[in-house]
Amino acid sequence: MQEKPNLHQVARLAGVSIASASRALTGQSASAETVRKVRSAAKQLGYVPDATARTLRLGGTRQVVFAVDDIGNPNYVAMLRAIEHELGHRGIRLSVSSTGREMKQTLDLVRSLNVGVADGLIISPIRVTPQLRRALEECVVPVVVIGSLDKEVAIDRVRVNSTKAVEMAVAHLVETGRRHIAFINGPLDTNPGAARQLGFETAASHHALSYSSGHMICADDFTAAAGLAAGNKLIKNLKGAGEPIDAIVAANDLIGVGAISACVGAGLQVPTDVAVTGIDDTEIAAVFNPPLTSVSLRAAKRGRQAAQLLLKRFEEPFRDPELLTVDPVLKVRASTLPPQPEGTY
Amino acid sequence: MQEKPNLHQVARLAGVSIASASRALTGQSASAETVRKVRSAAKQLGYVPDATARTLRLGGTRQVVFAVDDIGNPNYVAMLRAIEHELGHRGIRLSVSSTGREMKQTLDLVRSLNVGVADGLIISPIRVTPQLRRALEECVVPVVVIGSLDKEVAIDRVRVNSTKAVEMAVAHLVETGRRHIAFINGPLDTNPGAARQLGFETAASHHALSYSSGHMICADDFTAAAGLAAGNKLIKNLKGAGEPIDAIVAANDLIGVGAISACVGAGLQVPTDVAVTGIDDTEIAAVFNPPLTSVSLRAAKRGRQAAQLLLKRFEEPFRDPELLTVDPVLKVRASTLPPQPEGTY
DNA sequence: CTGGAAGTTGGAAACGTTTACAACAAGGCA
DNA sequence: TGCCTTGTTGTAAACGTTTCCAACTTCCAG
Structure with missing residues (x-):
């Protein structure tokens, strides 16, 4: 010093x-x-x-904030890396904020931008309240949202159709011979949770699957621990009701991983007895045991696009807001191998 | 806007x-x-x-930087959460920087602190070059290091004895009846890698284990993917040499998880054929299949202590530097169950 | 020799805030 | 009444930088 x-x-x-x-x-x-x-x-x-003096004189801290609910989720880490890469070589620092489930923290964060802490915000919220939407609209610096916003607002945005992602997962399971499919969702009061719920119900009715409310359960959050707990509960409930299942769709990879552990703990073989799919195609999917079939939501691509939108808006502050959509893609791995290997036919 | x-x-x-x-x-x-x-x-x-003007007048951005090599590692996420918690309710923002393996990035980061971007730095470097050490010493804002620094320097620091952690893992394996133990380390040119290597060799000789150089391999980095690759290689090598193993010590949980996948891929049952231990006791350990025995390095505690050291130094800039040490603790899970369950004796 | 162009320099203002200092008013006490 | 205390207010300086503007030098063409 x-x-x-x-x-x-x-x-x-x-x-x-x-x-x-x-x-x-x-x-x-x-x-x-x-x-x-x-x-x-x-x-x-x-x-x-001195950066502060220079900032005061010039206007513009060369800093951008990336806000997510849970930085422990590898999905956001993938976004983070992409954003950092995109902004980094333009000399823009990235400040990461893990807001957690407290809405107040998120609001505080957005408001703190109004005091000039950063030049822009990239936020991927899972819960959107009217207050948050208003705070984002009224923010004095440019904002890019990765995800949903319920209502249309004039903000740059990158989205992915996660409803369709769940449908793809279900379709894949049906194609590989599964008919008794359960769904472990995240919290329903989140945007991803709501979208995925819709996806499961749509797909189930499209494929004429019979399922009861006992086939659907919500984990407390999008973590592996919550997935394990929910998986245990699901298996116990269905066993009690005498409704066997042969597949589980999990709302994301972490829950999927937890679900596999729950199956194994209950003596069910994956994929022989039960196939499991995740969503997000995070790093853990490829190295889990068994490797987890997952629907990629292209986190890195979304992150990159969000960063690019932000940079564009720095250039032209009064452009019309843009909405970019990326398509999910299915990655098949061992966790959904058919019960009788197809080669045996 | x-x-x-x-x-x-x-x-x-x-x-x-x-x-x-x-x-x-x-x-x-x-x-x-x-x-x-x-x-x-x-x-x-x-x-x-306006925060910038206020900062210029008052001196002191209320911001601290947390720098790690790989934010994708759940171990650092645990530290991050603890630090954020500790600093958050004092109104101090935390900016996270994932520097990656490029030493230049780390150096740039440390230097950028000299321009007044933040009031302090908490850094957990895995590679320490003389340049980095000098940059940290000469930094104009207080620095707290989580980890090793090779040479003693006058900087607040929190450490954990990860050599001992590996010894504990080996001891546990020996106690549960394993004698042919392999070691998958991270890169040897990192501080954690070097410390853990020492731990393995010490423990092996202490328990009079016979092992060849073929029993030790280094993953390219501390990720699950690298652990999987290294695990595959290890198994192939030992099979070629006709040296069977009954246990693997992995340098961290991610590598351990990759190692289990490698075993399963090679048709080896965990823990029946091969026991596996990780280090760090991250969230993934508890939900993996099988759950991974791991030695906790108390990431959250170290993060909290680092934050407290930083706060103390804000109060008294000229205190003598402090060195805090936390002890590793072993968490036994299913991945190291004895080959014959002990209950059968 | 003079006028202006081109290049370099220093004084001072500006960014938006906080705060030392002095001025001022009001009130109490001798 | 005069003096001191207490409380409130405005002026101006300060934080460290960048940049407008005017002044200065140098040089060249007329």
């Missing part, structure tokens, strides 16, 4: 005015001699310009 | 000087009448004080 010198001291040491010192360092018009003197003085003192 | 009003406008609307306006809002001496007028004017305009 050392005291940091300021431009006055550099200028004094170089024997020039602070205006000249500033120009010499920022590369404005200055004589070669002045530049040399100032550079040398700056180096000698270890001078670095 | 709206234009943001400043204090001048509030003062003008309230019919007072900006000094009075500032005092009224910050709660200094001001008459009830003035406070009322200013408050009302501020609310009417939607005024929020």
